[in-house]
Amino acid sequence: xxxxxxxxxxxxxxxxxxxxxxxxxxxxxxxxxxxxxxxxxxxxxxxxxxxxxxxxxxxxxxxxxxxxxxxxxxxxxxxxxxxxxxxxxxxxxxxxxxxxxxxxxxxxxxxxxxxxxxxxxxxxxxxxxxxxxxxxxxxxxxxxxxxxxxxxxxxxxxxxxxxxxxxxxxxxxxxxxxxxxxxxxxxxxxxxxxxxxxxxxxxxxxxxxxxxxxxxxxxxxxxxxx
Numbered sequence: 001x002x003x004x005x006x007x008x009x010x011x012x013x014x015x016x017x018x019x020x021x022x023x024x025x026x027x028x029x030x031x032x033x034x035x036x037x038x039x040x041x042x043x044x045x046x047x048x049x050x051x052x053x054x055x056x057x058x059x060x061x062x063x064x065x066x067x068x069x070x071x072x073x074x075x076x077x078x079x080x081x082x083x084x085x086x087x088x089x090x091x092x093x094x095x096x097x098x099x100x101x102x103x104x105x106x107x108x109x110x111x112x113x114x115x116x117x118x119x120x121x122x123x124x125x126x127x128x129x130x131x132x133x134x135x136x137x138x139x140x141x142x143x144x145x146x147x148x149x150x151x152x153x154x155x156x157x158x159x160x161x162x163x164x165x166x167x168x169x170x171x172x173x174x175x176x177x178x179x180x181x182x183x184x185x186x187x188x189x190x191x192x193x194x195x196x197x198x199x200x201x202x203x204x205x206x207x208x209x210x211x212x213x214x215x216x217x218x219x220x221x222x223x224x225x226x
Contacts, residue, residue, distance in 0.1 A: 004023075005032070005041065006044055010046075017037045020037050060209070060210065065210075066206055067119070070116060070163055071114065071123070072164045074171075075110050075112050076110060076113065076172070076190060109182075111127060113126065113127055114126045115167070116164075121199070122202070125190060171190065171193055174196070175193055
């Protein structure tokens, strides 16, 4: 049992005691507790430590950036937008019907979606619950870890770096004049528009990544034109 515990940890140092417990459990042996697993690892000199962060490679070109999948979530309103809208009108015509912006009480509802894309294709667009990220981030991290998906170190507030932010803008523009009467219809519109985005948009975003990173460094972390 001890040998299996050590082997499981050395095969993937990111495995938690719970992950190791699942991997070493067999019908012929008793299930070791997580505390026992941690004690066995400590005796073997395998202590829990925070990993060293890898620096962002400024030398990466479009080819290196193309080896990644970009994902994020975004909210889309059923009615209107969260941003400021502007109109052009003559003086004294403020209340003319053509210059008024319709509103809906309580915001009219919204749809939260998750999407991803890579150098080769647009990934799926999924509808998700509008939950607080701190309640779901642990589950997501566990999912990635168990499937051995390496994640880039990424600042939590970094819209200037993640190219998918521009993809959300692209999606918003494609549905600018399209109305939805309910959340199901809105998601169907979003999904159809997402699938219609050409790969030339993706290529343009990936080609800009080296300049995007350099611009953030030059601005010392402050906003950039991207």
